[in-house]
Amino acid sequence: MADVQAKLQSLSEQFTKLQQDLQDAVQSRQKLEAQKQENLGVQKEFAKLKEGETIYKLIGPVLLKQDQADAESTVNGRLEFINKEISRLETRIKEAQGEIERKKGEIIQVQASAQAGGAPAVKA
Template sequence: MAEIQAKLQALSEEFTKLQQDLQDTVQSRQKLEAQKQENVGVQKEFSNLKEGETIYKLVGPVLLKQEKAEAESTVNGRLEFIDKEISRLEQHIKELQGKMEKKKGEIIQVQTSAQAAAPQAAAA
């Protein structure tokens, strides 16, 4: 019976670790989604600019002039990177959910076998 309890405890700890990993990954995805929205907003602002208007980039405490094409390229590159990261994290979330379901099944299986063994142990 102690062996079953130890196995159940180990499975429970593994499940808890997977839950924490999933939570961390979801938080990372939410941060990326917020960054994506900020960059989409910047991209929209670029489309509203008239020809010849100046764009400034904040570098530390200083504002530096930047060419529109360079600024747009930077924002587009960021958006591309963020989209790839979001896709990667979504795939990781799916994998973690699959592992959690498998672990949950293992826990249920061990609990079921423990319940089945309990009456037999009591009779002995």
């Protein structure tokens, strides 16, 4: 009986860790989504600019003049990176959800076998 309890405790700890990993991945994805929206807004603003207009980049407390092509390239690169990270996190989230379901099944199986194994002992 103690062996079953130890196994349940271990599975429960693994389940809790998987849930925490899933929560962390979801939070990371939400942060990336917010960054993506910010960068899409900047990209839309760039589309409104006329050729040769001045762009400034805030670096610390200083505004520095920046080339329009460089600024657009930086934002496009950032968006590409963010999209790849979102895809990677979505894959991680799906894997974590699958693993959580497997652990849940294991826990239920161990509990059921413990109850089935424990029931005859109680009757006897």
